[in-house]
Each structure stands twice: as structure tokens, then as C-alpha cells.
Amino acid sequence: MSAPVGQASLPAEQPKKIRLATVWLDGCSGCHMSLLDTDERLIELAKRVTVVWGPLVDLKEFPAEVDVTLVEGAISSEEDLHRIKMVRARTKLLVSLGDCAVTGNVPAMRNKFGASAVLRRAYLENVTLDPQIPREIVPTLLPAVRPVHEAVPVDLFIPGCPPSADLIFSVLSDLLEGKVSNPAAKFG
Amino acid sequence: MLTYLGSPQLPSDDKRWKIVEATARRHGREPNALIETLHTVQEAFGYLDDIALKFVAMTLRVPLSLVYGAATFYHYFTLKPKGKHTCVVCTGTACYIKGAAGLLAAIEKTYGVKPGETTPDDQLSVLTARCLGSCGLAPAVVMDGAVLGKVGPEQMLARIEKGIRHDH
């Protein structure tokens, strides 16, 4: 189910910039906020990494040959599953960022009831005007929400809801130095 | 609260409570008689309801939660009344190797009940037994107390149907 940690390694030569991607699946974007909370240290990071994909990167397709991808959010829909498989295939080192990616967290609370019960509640029972379950354009929900490592092998885990900016920065700094170590961090 | 001391009143004038009390008395109303007394209740009433559990708790001076915990720990005890007929499918190893799962599937398909359940019309309860000790007759089924050995799904279903129809 899970991959042995630390299998992947980063290129050692310094001059070349690390190709970093961030992915936002089923989560609240709080982990991305926390990444932005690294504030002025972002400038330092920017000297050493190229952000090749992310919520604010205007590209049509997830690029090939990404060094590090941070994944926020759990796997909730068919689309999430499709995307994470594609991301995994194009990424050397995949990082689960935050509790939703690591444990399923809040999105996975629906597993107790099942997807259809939750859809019924949200779109039929609690709606007064034209109640209907949306079926077009929006991706189909999976029967159960799963953490990322239950769908694809994950190399590194950063728990927290959200993980603190300091923690994210220290993990990224370690990675830039070629070190892969699972950080001690609390869930929640 | 002296009213709680001494032995509690019988829940009703149903004579079966006297049998229950006799078991408790025979064991000196000691807490360790809990399981023996629950056996007597189940034998007399067929199942254990809240009234019975409370009575046993008070009689033997065993906390309510402990009585409930024990009653639900042991699978021999049931807290729900059984149907008019019971069909026990043995799921011992020998019976499993020889097709007990197929028998259960056939029952579920025909009557829509899984082990431990009773049909909505209260006609049939389906149970499983860990081992009836009749491994020589595997797979074995007990329909209303009668053992059917080396039985196939059709034969078993016919016997169940016969048992249920017999009443009507």
C-alpha cells in the first residue's frame, strides 16, 4: 500500500533548479495558505526552485519530469484518482502535505455515511429550489474518500491541519539539501 | 435506600421467574452465578430482554452494565426473540470445506436473511454454529432440532419449506 520512504533522491548538483509542483485535491486550500505563510522565505525558495505547476500556475497540462510534488487534499472523486496517478507517474518525489492527504481527514468523514447519502443530504434534502444532484461537468464521487498513499505510493508525509509554515519550510529546505526525512509533526 | 437491599420483587407473576430465582438462590445469589442465571432466563423465556437483565442484576447484585456486557459477550445468549422456526447451519471447518457457505447463500437468496437474522414474518431464524461436532456428516444443518447431514442446498431448502408449511 505504501512505498518505502526515501527511495527517491534528488539530483545532487546545485546549480540546476528543483522543479516543484503543488497539487490541490479534496482539501480546503489551507495547506497552500500555510505554504504561502512562509512569507519572505519564499524569495529564498524561489532562487532554488521553479514552481512548474500549482493553483496559480497557468498551464493546461501537468508537466513531465517534476522533481517534487506537494499534494494537498484527499482522493474523493474519479478525477482526483485520475490526477494523482498521472502526477505520480510524472513526479520523482511525492509528498503528502497536510492531514487530508495523509489521513483523509475532514473529507473522509463522509465515509461513515457513503457518497450517495451525503449527496442526497446536500443537494436534495437541504435544498428548496429545484433540488437535483449535479451529474454533468462535476466529477463523480468515489464510494469512499481515501488518503493519497492508499491510491499511489507516497515518499514523504507532512501531517498537520494545516502543517505549520515553519514545518513546510524546513522539510523543503531539507529536500533542497538532498535530505529526505519524515518530519515529527502532530496530526490535526 | 434500604429498598434495594434484599432480593428484588419478581417482575411479574409469570411462573418462569420462579425458575430464574431458584437458580440464583441455588448459587447463594452470588455475583458469580451471573452466567448460570442468564442461561436459565434464556431457557425459560427464549431470550434476554431488559426486564430480565435488570432483574438478574438486582438479584445477584451485579452492576447493570456488567450484566449487559456479559450477555452480549457470549454468542449463546440472544437479546432478541427468535422466529418460530430456526435453521442452524454448521460452519465448522469440515462443513466449510464441504460447502456450508453455499448453504448460507441459498438461504439468503430464498429468504433474504443472513445468519443471526429472522424473516420479517417471524417464521424463520437463521443461525450458524461454530461446530456441531457432526463432522462425519458434513455439511450439516439443524432444522428445528433435527439434524440433516451431508445435505445440499435444494434438499435443505425443501426441508426448511416443509418445516414452515407444517404449521399452516
Next chain:
Amino acid sequence: MTIEELRKIAETEREAEKRYQHRVCVCTAAGCLSSGGDHVLDAIRKEVAESGMKNEVLVKGVGCMGLCSAGPLVSVETEGKMFANVTPEEAPDVVGSLDTGAGGPQECPTNVPFFERQKKIVLENCGKIDPERIEDYIAHDGYLALVHTIAERSPQEVIQEIIRSGLRGRGGAGYPTGLKWSTVAKTGEQEKFVICNADEGDPGAFMDRAVLESDPHRVLEGMAIAAYAVGAQKGFLYVRAEYPLAVKNLKTAIRQADRLGLLGNSICGSRFSFHVDIRLGAGAFVCGEETALIASIEGKRGTPRPRPPYPAESGLWDSPTLINNVETFANVAPILRNGAAWFAGIGTEKSKGTKVFALAGRVTNTGLIEVPMGITLREVVNEIGGGIPDGKKCKAVQTGGPSGGCIPEKHMDLPVDYESLKSIGSMMGSGGMIVMDETSCMVDVAKYFMEFCMSESCGKCIPCRAGTQQMHGILARITAGEGTPADLALLEELCDLVRNTSLCGLGQGAPTPVLTTMQYFRGEYDAHVAGECPAGVCAGVHRGGEEVAK
């Protein structure tokens, strides 16, 4: 009761039997009972009465004769004949055969390996005596050992004799019985208990049931001798409520022994008193574990507690308690009667005596057998068991129940003893022996046992409670055709975790069926992951590309 009085009862009983020209025994133990043994008994009794032979023919309801697959069985002791699959309608044929020497119903040859390869100590009276009559037991040397012991031996001498015999616990783990007794004896002068563990819970095992139903006094005698040896005054028989016939026969036996002064106060006029009570189990496999069994007798949830302290030091109501299982106690009287050297002469170096097995599954002769330790599995399956029916091949033999393992065909020449079975990852267990042929899927078998352990887990400790659930989930995925190679690694990891960290034997043993099937039938696991169930058992997994319907 003196030795003379006991001998007199035996003599009178034997004389009474001798007066009959013919003795017909009908098996009414659970196995034959479920195929109508009681009706056969009634029919034969009626036939004898109607043909005016009441004074020539003795008709006895007896216990298990062993060959359950051919039941109901009727044996004519006086002529050494046995009839198989007897129906009530055949009663006249049985009775007719007595005087005329006519053929009678389908005869069951007794000069075959099934009977000849066995060695009966524990089962020596089973199928011969009427379990509801103490006199019949006494006529077969019953209670001789107890009366002699009380009159002539010190408790220390009894323990020494048991130690010298090499008897080991028949409940599964094989702890030396004499050593256990001496630990309890050494705890000094205080209240002590003797418990007989008759909560036979392994699916596919019915050895204890047969002994309790067919020869209950033997167990009581063993318990009384043990109580004398360790200094206990009170005993409990913890029997499954699912064994109503055993409970009934035991109750009768206790009453009879009480009446004759073989149990109760001042047994045989000595200072030794021993009272036995029955406690009913209520359907919890874990209560076979000593400390859980004790909790259950105390009227609580049957959850085990960590050992030490062992029950021998602190058991029932914190008093020193000796717990042995039915078969262990059943061996005691013959050992004291015949001597430790006699017993130690049977079996192998480290495993003495015999072992009773419930032989079942894909084998021609199913039933109850007793064999000397050291016999090979192949002899048991092919000779006693008569091989595999329908021209199929033997694939594995499962011993030790849910805590035991699946032994592959290639290890069938292994001798049956505690150490050998352990050396290949299985265990002796209490005596279930299930034969499997090529139509059995080993992954499915592993799932079956895991389902058993999961629903029998008491829930107290986490590894057993949640670990068995996880393992069952993985096995269910694999047998549903959704398994991955990573699942197999996870399964192995869980086996290691649950085996080493669980509180009691249930959890510690739960991974064994998985571990042995993974060790010996790894190919089947790999095949399932690749989408094929070689035995064609698992629905959802393809066989040779075609969907196999369950």
C-alpha cells in the same frame, strides 16, 4: 467405598452381563444421534422384546465407536460384528442375525486399518459402556485408580507418577502435566481448585465431546485424582452449552459418583473431600484460554488477563487453580492403573501416550480416532482415514484449529508429536484434523480461519481486535480478486505484529493459518493476485480466463 466394595460392584455387573447370550451396543453419541442412533436403539429394544429374547439379548446405548461417517453404528460385542448405516427398519435384521447367524444389515468390517491401527487409552470404554451407568464403568476397572490412590499413595507419589509418565497437556500447547500439578501442590495449605476445560471450541473438533458423552466418569475420576494430588477440595467442569448430551451425562455421572461416595465428603473414608460442579460455557471460543475461562466461571466477560501470575499460583478467585482439559484428565486413571512406565512406553521420546483426533474433511473415513504419538500423518490419512475419496489427491492436512497450520502433502511423513508439528509451523492443538484435497483453496481456508478469529476475538487487546479485522479484510480482498502484491507484504507484516504483541493465545495463534498457507502455498496467493483461483473456489477470481461461478 473400599476396594473390596468396588470390586464387588464390578463383579456383580460383569456377572449380570454374562447372563446374556448376546450383547448389542448401539451408538447414541452426538455423531450417530444426528443420523438417528436413538431411533435405532428404540427399534432394536422393541424388536428384542417382541421376539421374546429379553433374557438372552442385552441392548445397550453406548458412546462413540469412532467411525461417524458410517453411523448409526451397531456392534454385536459377543460376535465381534459391527453394522453400519443402520436404520430403525433394519432392527429385525440385526436381531435376526443373532440367533441364525444370518447376514443382517450392511456389515462394517472391523479388521481394517481404521480399527486396527488405532491404540485406545482415552477411548478404551467409548462405544463399550453405557455412559449413564456408573456400574458399567466400574465393571471396566473404573474408579479403581482413585480408590487405590487414596488408600495407598501420598499426593507426592501421585505427582511423581504423572511426571514419570511424561503426560503432556492435551489442550494444545503440551505443557507437562506433572509439572503443572506440582506447581499447584507446592502453593501450600489453602483453598485450591481443579478445573476441567471442556469448552471445546475449535471448529472441526469433537474429541472432548465424545469422551464426555461416552465415558464421563473417566473424566471425573481423573479430576478427583488430580484434586487429591494438588490438595484441592472443589472442582469445576466448564462445558460448552452447545453439548447438551455431554452436560446431561455428566450431571448423571456426578450424581452417581456422589451417591457411591466416590465424590463428595470424606471420599473412601479418608480425609479427602472433593465436590464437582458444572459450569456452562456460552459460546465464546476465547474461554478455552485459562484466564478467560476463569473469568467466565467467576461470572464475568470471558476476557483473558496477562500471565504471569499463572492460574497455578493465582487463578479462580485468586486461589491456586489447576486447569487441564478433558483428554488430559481422561489419561490419568489408566496411567495410575497401569503405571507410568507402561504409558511412557507408548509414543515418542518427548510425546508420550496417544492422541485423540477428530478426523474430518475430504477423507473417506471420518470420525474419532486415537493413535499412538509418532504415527505419521500419511498413515493417519491413507490407512486409518482410507485415503481421499473420488480419486482426488491430498493437498494439505490442517491441525490445531484456528491457531494451527496447514501441513502440505510433502510433509505427510512427519510423525505426529508436539515438536514435529511445531517445527513445520503448525501445532498439535486439541485434536482437530481436517484433510483437504485439490478442491480446497488455501487462501479461502486462511480467510475462513481469520474470519473465525476475528469474530471470536474478545476485543480487549488492540492487536488481536483490530489486527484480525485488518488481516481478514486483506484476505477478503484477495479472494475477491482485488488483491495486490503490496497486500501480501502487508499481510505478512500484520501476521508478525499480531502474533508477537497479542495478549493471549487466540491472538498469538491467529496468524498461523495464514503464515503456513503463505509458506507452503505461496503460489496460490500469487495466483489470486494475478487473477486466478487455482482451486476454482473464489468467486470473482478467474480460473484459466473463465469466470467461475460460486
Next chain:
Amino acid sequence: MTKSTVRVKTLTIDGREVGAREDQTILDVARENDIFIPTLCDLPGLSTVGACRLCLIELKGSPRLLPACVTRVAEGMEVIANSERLDRYRHGILELLFAERNHVCSVCVVNGHCDLQSLALKLGMTHVHFPYQYPSLPVDASHERFVVDHNRCILCTRCVRVCDEIEGAHTWDVMARGVECRVITDLAQPWGKSESCTGCGKCVQVCPTGALSEKGKSVAEMSKRRQFLPYLTLMREGRK
């Protein structure tokens, strides 16, 4: 001068030589000497049950791992309380606990004050590699002051023991068996309907997780108050 009747034993834990009274457990001694052994079901002042298996240690000469909370010290014992193997098992057990029910730290009342959560942090658990089971479990808020959320219960039975041993009410116990186990009040009725509950709240305070909590507390607002327990136990001993 009176001669002390309690004998002293010498043993080693993780290579360190330590002295102990003969009536102490390995866990007692380890705690006195600041040697870390993880626990969850154990709580000083309550009886020990050896159920959570986190305190398993290796003992030289013993083929089995032993729970430190119930194993008494003996002369010359060589205890290994921390090793790669024990670490692996402790991780495994902890992960089984997290996967068994629905622990969602981020929305839990005791976030930041939870024994289970802090142990995961202390042992460096970064994720659960066993599949989550997601059972469907109820929340009972029928009591006027307290809530029981079975999604967060780890069945350590601290509540059962404190209610029985200290309060003397035995309102709590465990029903069913295996994965079906659940803590119950009286005949598994809603807590608010319990006749025997005195409302003392000791169960809430000893609960290691957010399974038992006070009403009106939001995420991370509930912390547990346990100083009464050693106090009550001590005072009881004084009365004996």
C-alpha cells in the same frame, strides 16, 4: 529502628542499572528513572489491564514480549525497553488504533490535549499504512453535561475502571466482543438515562482521547484534569 520488609532488586533497563522495590513493575521503575515506555490503557491510580500492548518490552531469556505495566521486577532482570523491533510493533499498534475508528484530530475537542495524538507525535508516526476501516458509530449527547463519541474511543477501559474502582458506581462497562466492542452505560441505554451515573465526570477526565468530553467545548478547547486521581487513590490507601 525497624527493619524494612520490602526488599530491593537490581535490574537493568536498556543497559542502565536501576534499583527497585520488589513490589514494583517494570513500568514503575522505568518512569522513576525517566526511561520512556509508551502506554495508553495505563493510568497511575487505576488497576492495570495490560490491554493496549504499547508497553511491551523485551526481557532477556523470555521468548515472549512482556507488558511492562503488569510485569514485576526481579533480581538481575535485563530489560530492553526501546529497540528497533519494539519501535516497529509500537508503531503498528498505534496505526491499528488510528485505522480502527474515526479519529479526526483537526475537528476534535481534545486536539492538542490528546494522549493518542501526542503519542503518535512522540513516536514519530507520520501516517497510517493500514487501510482505514471507517465504521459507522454513534455519538451520544443525551447526558446534560457530557458527550460520548464512540468514533474516538480506543477501548482502553479507563472510564470503566475509574467508575468502578474510584467512584464505585460501575456505570460503564464494555459490551459485545472483538471489533463490535463498545463502552456502555447501564443496559446500553443513552447516558442521560443512566440510573447509576452520579454525574461525577471522572470518566471524562481520565479518557485519553476526545471520546468522553464536556459539553459546550469546541475544537481543541477541552483539556483533561487528572490530579484528583492520584490524590483519591492515596487517600483511600490511608484509610485501609
